[in-house]
Amino acid sequence: MDPLTALDQATADYGRTLEAHETAASAMAEAVVAALRAGHTPGELADRTPWTDRYIRDLGRAAGVKPATRGRKPRPRAVPAAPSPDAGSAPGPAASTGPG
Numbered sequence: 001m002d003p004l005t006a007l008d009q010a011t012a013d014y015g016r017t018l019e020a021h022e023t024a025a026s027a028m029a030e031a032v033v034a035a036l037r038a039g040h041t042p043g044e045l046a047d048r049t050p051w052t053d054r055y056i057r058d059l060g061r062a063a064g065v066k067p068a069t070r071g072r073k074p075r076p077r078a079v080p081a082a083p084s085p086d087a088g089s090a091p092g093p094a095a096s097t098g099p100g
Contacts, residue, residue, distance in 0.1 A: 029059055032049065033063040036060040036065045041053075042060070
């Protein structure tokens with residue numbers, strides 16, 4: 001294939017994929033802003049996207065999302081696992097009665 005024909009073809013392919021990329025990035029930005037409005041943190045969202053928390057904060061500010069309050073955030077408490085129904089029936093190591 002002629003190098004200029006190959007270049008023309010590659011340029012057309014690039015244009016098509018660039019449009020798809022921009023469409024996907026726009027949809028992702030809208031989803032990020034919706035998640036910020038729902039109370040999710042930029043750091044939490046950065047773990048799920050290729051974007052940094054800083055960029056996500058900037059997206060939120062541009063969309064008018066109020067920043068979270070400063071300071072420590074309460075963390076959800078872990079719920080202890082419910083004991084299994086047969087927890088007491090399983091044989092365990094023999095109890096030690098002391099020396100002798």
